[in-house]
Amino acid sequence: MGKIEVRNLTKIYGNNVEKALQMLRNGCDNQEIRENTKQVVGVREATFSVEQGECFVIMGLSGSGKSTLLRCINRLIKATDGEIVIDGEDVNKVSSRRLEVLRQEKIAMVFQRFALLPHRNILDNIAYGLEVQGEPRPIRYEKAFQALELVGLKGWEDSYPGNLSGGMQQRVGIARALATDPDILLMDEPFSALDPLIRQDMQDELLAIQQKLQKTILFVTHDLDEALKVGDRIALMKDARIVQIGSPEEILLSPASDYVARFVENVNRSRALTASAVMVKPRAVAHPKDGPLTALTFMEKHGLSTIFVTDRAGHLQGYVQAEDASALVEAGIRELDGIINPEVPTAAPDTMLSDLLDTLAYTKVPLAVVDDQGRLKGVLVRGSVIAGLAGERRGSHE
Amino acid sequence: MNSIPRLPLARWTDDLINYLQGHWGASTQAFSDQMESLIKGLQQLLISIPPELFIIVIALLAWWLAGRKMAIFSVIGLFFIYNVKLWEVTMETLSMVIAAVLLCAVVGIPLGILSAKNLTAHRIIAPVLDFMQTLPAFVYLLPAIPFFGLGVVPGVLTTIIFAMPPVIRLTDLGLRQVPEELIELGRSFGSTFFQMLFKIELPLARATILAGINQCIMLSLSMVVIAAMIGAKGLGGVVWRAIQTLKFGMGFEAGVAIVVIAIILDRITQNLGKSK
Numbered sequence: 001m002g003k004i005e006v007r008n009l010t011k012i013y014g015n016n017v018e019k020a021l022q023m024l025r026n027g028c029d030n031q032e033i034r035e036n037t038k039q040v041v042g043v044r045e046a047t048f049s050v051e052q053g054e055c056f057v058i059m060g061l062s063g064s065g066k067s068t069l070l071r072c073i074n075r076l077i078k079a080t081d082g083e084i085v086i087d088g089e090d091v092n093k094v095s096s097r098r099l100e101v102l103r104q105e106k107i108a109m110v111f112q113r114f115a116l117l118p119h120r121n122i123l124d125n126i127a128y129g130l131e132v133q134g135e136p137r138p139i140r141y142e143k144a145f146q147a148l149e150l151v152g153l154k155g156w157e158d159s160y161p162g163n164l165s166g167g168m169q170q171r172v173g174i175a176r177a178l179a180t181d182p183d184i185l186l187m188d189e190p191f192s193a194l195d196p197l198i199r200q201d202m203q204d205e206l207l208a209i210q211q212k213l214q215k216t217i218l219f220v221t222h223d224l225d226e227a228l229k230v231g232d233r234i235a236l237m238k239d240a241r242i243v244q245i246g247s248p249e250e251i252l253l254s255p256a257s258d259y260v261a262r263f264v265e266n267v268n269r270s271r272a273l274t275a276s277a278v279m280v281k282p283r284a285v286a287h288p289k290d291g292p293l294t295a296l297t298f299m300e301k302h303g304l305s306t307i308f309v310t311d312r313a314g315h316l317q318g319y320v321q322a323e324d325a326s327a328l329v330e331a332g333i334r335e336l337d338g339i340i341n342p343e344v345p346t347a348a349p350d351t352m353l354s355d356l357l358d359t360l361a362y363t364k365v366p367l368a369v370v371d372d373q374g375r376l377k378g379v380l381v382r383g384s385v386i387a388g389l390a391g392e393r394r395g396s397h398e
Numbered sequence: 399m400n401s402i403p404r405l406p407l408a409r410w411t412d413d414l415i416n417y418l419q420g421h422w423g424a425s426t427q428a429f430s431d432q433m434e435s436l437i438k439g440l441q442q443l444l445i446s447i448p449p450e451l452f453i454i455v456i457a458l459l460a461w462w463l464a465g466r467k468m469a470i471f472s473v474i475g476l477f478f479i480y481n482v483k484l485w486e487v488t489m490e491t492l493s494m495v496i497a498a499v500l501l502c503a504v505v506g507i508p509l510g511i512l513s514a515k516n517l518t519a520h521r522i523i524a525p526v527l528d529f530m531q532t533l534p535a536f537v538y539l540l541p542a543i544p545f546f547g548l549g550v551v552p553g554v555l556t557t558i559i560f561a562m563p564p565v566i567r568l569t570d571l572g573l574r575q576v577p578e579e580l581i582e583l584g585r586s587f588g589s590t591f592f593q594m595l596f597k598i599e600l601p602l603a604r605a606t607i608l609a610g611i612n613q614c615i616m617l618s619l620s621m622v623v624i625a626a627m628i629g630a631k632g633l634g635g636v637v638w639r640a641i642q643t644l645k646f647g648m649g650f651e652a653g654v655a656i657v658v659i660a661i662i663l664d665r666i667t668q669n670l671g672k673s674k
Contacts, residue, residue, distance in 0.1 A: 076582055076585055076586055099588075100589075102588070103585070103586055104587060104588035105588075109582075109583070111579050111582065113579050115577075115579040115580055115583040117580065117583075117597075117602075118602070119602065119604075128583075128587060129587045129588075131597070132590075133588075186586075
């Protein structure tokens with residue numbers, strides 16, 4: 001059971017939703033519903049579950065319903081139908097008093113345009129949630145100050161929002177949301193209003209904070225690069241519907257529909273793809289006990305100039321070059337040991353491709369992907385990497 | 399057209415006022431006495447302040463809120479009023495304006511909040527405000543006499559009717575203009591109705607509400623002068639007497655004094671909303 005369980009969440013805007021809801025259940029599309037009932041479908045039958053400590057990204061273009069979906073989670077917008085269960089409690093059904101408590105203690109929100117109160121200084125802005133909870137002033141300021149330090153704004157507590165840059169204002173927004181120590185953070189395009197460079201800094205910072213605090217985050221964005229970077233899982237929305245939910249790699253490598261495929265077409269894949277996603281199986285592996293002739297035969301058969309050597313358990317020993325092997329054959333030596341070159345460029349399976357491009361550009365031998373036990377898992381050859389970056393599906397480049 | 403009998407609106411109104419006077423006259427008279435003592439008290443207070451001290455305080459306030467030029471103007475203008483022996487009547491006028499504006503704020507701001515928060519209330523209040531603002535003042539100036547007698551109280555009450563609409567309207571407007579995201583902020587942190595109002599909405603609507611108060615002050619001043627016709631005294635009383643006795647010079651002096659007070663009040667309160 002996840003921290004947040006959303007089942008069949010539907011939001012229809014209008015003053016007569018019953019008929020529209022009926023049509024929606026019968027499978028009519030949004031257009032038909034609007035023409036027949038004048039009701040607008042905001043979200044249709046969204047179902048997903050978010051785990052404790054997960055960063056779940058809801059992504060889609062404007063008008064896809066992602067912000068509506070987010071606002072249903074803390075009932076800023078009341079869902080027409082469906083359940084939003086947080087720790088076993090259906091937000092859509094609780095009393096308004098209980099809802100206030102939930103919002104005060106459990107769910108905090110970060111806004112696209114920061115939503116700082118211009119008449120309050122930074123510390124009082126951060127302390128807003130604590131003030132609403134009724135915390136006495138000293139405790140409120142102490143906690144607000146901790147949050148302020150966490151986002152790196154120490155020294156700005158007496159300034160007013162108007163004197164801060166956009167990036168700093170959003171840090172205040174994040175600090176305010178964290179000050180009440182909520183379990184869940186709802187972030188509505190928090191970095192969309194920022195310059196690209198600042199945006200990346202803020203994403204890094206969010207990831208660092210998340211590493212430390214392990215909140216459950218729902219993050220709305222229209223920027224796929226951002227989604228891939230911060231999201232543990234991504235839900236892609238189109239026309240009020242979730243069209244795919246998956247890890248960044250799943251979305252990139254096996255898009256569920258043409259729409260998703262087109263969406264991911266132009267993304268910077270090197271930041272989302274890991275070594276394991278584009279590596280190929282090592283097609284030939286020699287063992288130290290194999291003779292040079294065996295190794296040479298392998299290489300000739302597969303058209304390779306180098307071959308990786310592993311022990312029987314699969315631990316990578318190094319590589320052997322074809323010319324060394326043939327010299328060994330001519331010299332009549334039966335053991336490969338003498339010519340195994342242990343200096344292989346390696347990468348862990350979860351290394352991002354963007355971190356490997358340099359190495360790949362200059363190495364003469366393929367890059368070996370090894371796990372933390374030192375076992376050879378796969379090989380990165382330039383061809384497969386380029387294919388991966390170009391967005392072909394796995395296996396289709398053979 | 400002529401076959402339709404004349405609508406007896408005038409008679410109905412007379413009947414209503416007679417009825418109200420017969421049944422409520424005693425209580426309105428009691429209310430009137432209460433209010434009169436309040437306004438008179440305020441008047442005594444203002445008159446008891448030494449003019450020199452009063453001029454200095456106003457000049458400092460003008461300096462702080464509206465700059466040096468306004469401070470100099472205040473000194474000269476107020477000294478002029480003192481010099482032409484209109485000081486006491488000016489204080490009478492001022493006390494009526496203050497009483498009217500305070501009552502407008504106390505009643506008008508809550509009504510503005512109600513109008514912003516509740517659609518039904520808004521639909522009722524908006525046309526009533528239009529009615530209050532466009533109905534010629536003389537029409538309700540005279541019926542005030544049977545209820546509250548002649549004097550300052552009916553003057554102040556009719557002034558309130560005339561000057562309250564902008565307070566209500568601009569409070570309503572100010573609250574409606576609070577950015578949607580800040581409303582969402584308040585709600586998303588679980589604020590109660592009153593927390594929303596006092597921590598977010600009213601502070602953000604402050605400048606607009608103060609603009610409403612500023613308009614209210616100006617309208618009060620102009621109405622307080624007209625109210626002299628039903629015995630409200632003050633600067634308006636001087637003007638009224640000057641008109642009746644054809645003393646143009648006296649009328650002009652009082653007129654200038656009203657302009658001076660108007661400019662000082664306007665500039666000082668106009669900048670209340672802007673200063674941090």
